[in-house]
Amino acid sequence: MLNYVASRVVQTAFVLLVISFIAFLLVANIGDPLAALLSADATVTERAELVARLGLDQPLLARFLHFLGNLLQGDFGLSYRTQDPVSQLILERMPATIELAFVSLLITIAVGVPAGIYCGVNPNSYFGRFIMLISTAGITLPNFVVGLLLIAVFSVQLGLLPSFGRGDVVQIGFWSTGLLSVSGWRAILLPAATLSTFQVAFIIRMLRTQLMEVGQSEHIRFARARGLSEARIWYVYAIKNTLLPVITMLGLQLGNIIAFSVVTENVFAWPGLGSLFLQSIQAADIPVIAIYLIFVGVVFMVINLVVELLYPVVDARVLRRQS
Amino acid sequence: MTTPLLDVRDLTVTINRDGRPITALDKVSFSVNPGEVLGVVGESGAGKSITGAAIIDLLVPPLKRTGGTISLNGDRLDQLSPKEMRRVRGGKIGFIFQDPMTSLNPVITIGRQLCDAIETHLRLGGNETKRRALDWIARVGLPNPDVQFKRYPHQLSGGMRQRIVIALALCANPSLVIADEPTTALDVSVQAHILQLMRDLHRESEVSMMLITHDLGVIAKMADRVAVLYAGRVAEISPVAELFANPSHPYTRGLIRATPMPTADGGVQLDQIPGAMPGLGAVPPGCAFNPRCSRAQSDCRSVVPPLVTQESSAFSCFHPLERDVA
Ligand SMILES: Nc1ncnc2c1ncn2[C@@H]1O[C@H](COP(=O)(O)OP(=O)(O)O)[C@@H](O)[C@H]1O
Ligand SMILES: [Mg+2]
Numbered sequence: 001m002l003n004y005v006a007s008r009v010v011q012t013a014f015v016l017l018v019i020s021f022i023a024f025l026l027v028a029n030i031g032d033p034l035a036a037l038l039s040a041d042a043t044v045t046e047r048a049e050l051v052a053r054l055g056l057d058q059p060l061l062a063r064f065l066h067f068l069g070n071l072l073q074g075d076f077g078l079s080y081r082t083q084d085p086v087s088q089l090i091l092e093r094m095p096a097t098i099e100l101a102f103v104s105l106l107i108t109i110a111v112g113v114p115a116g117i118y119c120g121v122n123p124n125s126y127f128g129r130f131i132m133l134i135s136t137a138g139i140t141l142p143n144f145v146v147g148l149l150l151i152a153v154f155s156v157q158l159g160l161l162p163s164f165g166r167g168d169v170v171q172i173g174f175w176s177t178g179l180l181s182v183s184g185w186r187a188i189l190l191p192a193a194t195l196s197t198f199q200v201a202f203i204i205r206m207l208r209t210q211l212m213e214v215g216q217s218e219h220i221r222f223a224r225a226r227g228l229s230e231a232r233i234w235y236v237y238a239i240k241n242t243l244l245p246v247i248t249m250l251g252l253q254l255g256n257i258i259a260f261s262v263v264t265e266n267v268f269a270w271p272g273l274g275s276l277f278l279q280s281i282q283a284a285d286i287p288v289i290a291i292y293l294i295f296v297g298v299v300f301m302v303i304n305l306v307v308e309l310l311y312p313v314v315d316a317r318v319l320r321r322q323s
Numbered sequence: 324m325t326t327p328l329l330d331v332r333d334l335t336v337t338i339n340r341d342g343r344p345i346t347a348l349d350k351v352s353f354s355v356n357p358g359e360v361l362g363v364v365g366e367s368g369a370g371k372s373i374t375g376a377a378i379i380d381l382l383v384p385p386l387k388r389t390g391g392t393i394s395l396n397g398d399r400l401d402q403l404s405p406k407e408m409r410r411v412r413g414g415k416i417g418f419i420f421q422d423p424m425t426s427l428n429p430v431i432t433i434g435r436q437l438c439d440a441i442e443t444h445l446r447l448g449g450n451e452t453k454r455r456a457l458d459w460i461a462r463v464g465l466p467n468p469d470v471q472f473k474r475y476p477h478q479l480s481g482g483m484r485q486r487i488v489i490a491l492a493l494c495a496n497p498s499l500v501i502a503d504e505p506t507t508a509l510d511v512s513v514q515a516h517i518l519q520l521m522r523d524l525h526r527e528s529e530v531s532m533m534l535i536t537h538d539l540g541v542i543a544k545m546a547d548r549v550a551v552l553y554a555g556r557v558a559e560i561s562p563v564a565e566l567f568a569n570p571s572h573p574y575t576r577g578l579i580r581a582t583p584m585p586t587a588d589g590g591v592q593l594d595q596i597p598g599a600m601p602g603l604g605a606v607p608p609g610c611a612f613n614p615r616c617s618r619a620q621s622d623c624r625s626v627v628p629p630l631v632t633q634e635s636s637a638f639s640c641f642h643p644l645e646r647d648v649a
Contacts, residue, residue, distance in 0.1 A: 217425065218420065218422065218425040218426050219425060219426055219427055219428045219429070220428075221381065221383075221420075221426075222418070222420050222426040222488070222491070223428065224381060224412065225379060225381055225413065225417075225418035225420070225492075226412060226413035226417075226418075226439075226440045226443065226491060226492070226495075227409045227410060227411070227412035227413035227414055227440075227443050227444060227495075228409075228413075228439060228440070228443055229409065229443070232439065232443075236431075237428050237431065240428070240430045240431060241428070241429065241430055243430075314430070315429070315430050316430075316475050316477070316478075317429060317430075317475070317477050
């Protein structure tokens with residue numbers, strides 16, 4: 001077990017290192033700090049001084065180590081666009097995105113898991129087929145279309161929910177939360193539902209396929225031959241065999257939501273990282289883009305790590321495959 | 324004449340292929356007496372597994388039972404509701420599956436699987452249930468029951484897993500156990516141990532057994548009586564000694580001769596039956612064995628021979644082999 005944990009952590013660290021290097025190359029090659037920091041009439045000596053101060057005359061590897069050292073100390077550089085520290089920009093925007101991701105994950109679990117189990121246990125029932133039909137729509141419709149549809153119905157037609165912004169937020173330390181006010185919850189529902197449409201449909205299909213497959217297996221037949229109740233067979237013996245892929249998917253989806261909510265945030269004018277990313281791209285704000293990339297990498301890798309560390313708890317066979 | 328524990332009459336199973344029913348089991352009849360081991364033997368594809376599964380209504384669609392009666396202790400199993408059938412499965416009829424690598428749930432501990440089976444049929448309370456589970460782990464010959472109780476199937480060897488499968492089939496004290504090729508998937512060295520275990524458990528508990536196998540060697544070691552299946556029909560049912568000494572059906576003799584057995588002079592005798600068993604839907608008119616049979620005559624090619632009983636045995640053949648008078 002200790003081996004397993006150690007090997008996962010080392011892998012994660014290595015991948016993060018690679019991502020940081022790519023982000024560094026981005027900053028080093030595309031960004032032009034001299035143009036950004038020097039005035040137009042700077043002298044050659046001023047220029048050389050700045051080059052030395054920024055370490056631009058050092059070999060690539062040394063500069064990368066320097067970059068990495070700064071990262072680890074929380075110095076993410078300055079935004080070209082606003083001249084603010086990148087860390088401050090990210091911190092300001094992160095709570096909105098993370099809260100959005102978690103609410104949509106909650107919706108995904110609350111809706112997708114029961115519906116998927118129902119479809120897997122009763123694949124030929126009318127209701128099961130109806131759910132599958134709906135989920136096909138959920139898979140195929142692009143995110144922004146779903147968002148616009150929801151806005152058209154719930155904001156424009158029914159006037160029930162706001163179509164943009166976060167509502168009232170409460171500041172707790174550096175974290176600004178929208179989950180403590182009614183308007184915050186009203187504001188988060190539509191974008192969260194939009195984000196979870198695909199995830200819900202995906203989880204339903206995956207659970208259904210998995211359960212139908214497990215339902216055919218020899219050990220389930222043997223469980224029937226022992227007279228176990230259908231409820232125990234499906235909800236304990238079969239479901240336990242589908243947990244591994246479902247947890248993996250949910251984890252990866254959470255990473256996806258946090259990292260790629262760009263479109264949805266844009267549709268709902270959600271003040272999160274996705275919007276920040278779009279603004280930075282428009283302004284060619286390379287330091288922010290680079291740090292955002294690293295951030296996405298960290299989110300994915302950490303979630304992945306947590307998921308993989310959960311595996312042996314769910315299915316002890318994982319440890320054996322390792323050795 | 325003892326009343327049989329299990330009595331199967333004219334069991335018919337069909338499979339619907341493109342709207343056309345194909346017969347997989349054709350009026351199969353046999354019985355198992357209390358305390359007896361009935362061997363069911365035949366080539367692969369003869370319908371042995373289907374017979375076993377049909378008894379506890381565990382046929383996989385598109386297979387479907389379409390006729391016949393099945394009685395256990397006089398109760399008609401073929402008329403039970405699904406709920407009543409669940410009480411029979413495991414509780415009155417245990418089933419031992421063939422492949423221990425796939426028949427145990429990989430993510431549930433051995434102990435939990437045993438406790439669930441016991442709990443389902445015997446309402447004992449937690450402590451007693453666990454005690455029984457531990458007891459069964461010991462009875463099937465696994466060391467350190469407390470350790471095994473918490474283990475997952477992948478932590479056990481194939482032989483140990485099959486022991487657990489046997490424990491699972493027997494732990495709710497059924498009066499009959501159906502074992503479908505219980506040793507076929509195992510290493511030869513393990514096979515003998517598992518057969519010995521089954522024989523011991525059978526002797527201790529007096530459970531009746533229906534032992535399905537394609538291996539006459541297993542039959543010779545284990546069975547009291549033998550039913551020979553061919554292409555979904557019963558060819559012959561005889562006490563085991565008589566079957567080997569004086570088979571009535573030409574197919575039985577062919578099957579015995581096709582099994583490598585040491586002869587008196589120390590050599591190995593092997594005689595294959597020419598041709599192959601007809602597959603599903605390709606059974607010829609008349610006796611299913613007639614194209615491969617040296618004794619076949621015109622009646623064999625037109626009429627299906629009925630199963631006729633003669634003293635302790637029964638066979639379905641118009642021209643049975645003569646009996647050597649010993
Ligand atoms: N689920 C199924 N669908 C279609 N054919 C089947 C199915 N199960 C068994 N069969 C066919 O029925 C025949 C008898 O099968 P089975 O009882 O498994 O034979 P065996 O005597 O080897 O156990 C075989 O020809 C097999 O191919
Ligand atoms: Mg079989």
